[in-house]
Amino acid sequence: MIKCHLSKLMGEKKLKISDVAKDTGINRGTITRLYHETAVRVEFDVLEQLCVYLGCEIGELLELDVD
Amino acid sequence: MIKCHLSKLMGEKKLKISDVAKDTGINRGTITRLYHETAVRVEFDVLEQLCVYLGCEIGELLELDVD
């Protein structure tokens, strides 16, 4: 399983979904899906923007989960 | 830019595109696009299978490139 730590990273910074959508320009629905881990694919653009915005590496946002 | 190190990782193990396709069950076209970095999005399933197959973390396969 791929684990997406967006909710954790956002929580640490006390960011709301609407904040991230507003600040990055990424569609709110897309962020919602990643936040709730219902997304099954991701655009590289989105991945990049989120990492830059959150100041993290891809490996901190997405992790291989042993399940 | 998102940099995909699939070609490097495969090169280190002397793996062919057809090998990876055969061994993982991932469509050859999909691997070809990641290999040549023409893909603009990726399924989490594919990401996971490639990492497991290559024995690497997501951060080793995908990297944030400062361009």
Place this chain on the structure above:
DNA sequence: GTCATAATGATCTACAGAAGATCAAATATA
């Protein structure tokens, strides 16, 4: 060298899911 096999690149259709928008419900704030 020739021939056969494998690997690769290119291209097509079909399909799945994100993008984008909208609506209603829930939450926060004055």
Place this chain on the structure above:
DNA sequence: TATATTTGATCTTCTGTAGATCATTATGAC
């Protein structure tokens, strides 16, 4: 309470991968 904001759910549109196929190139056997 009333208003504004945030969020979840849902819909249509659109993009790009999945999967297949064909042509070309590379590899290896003879």
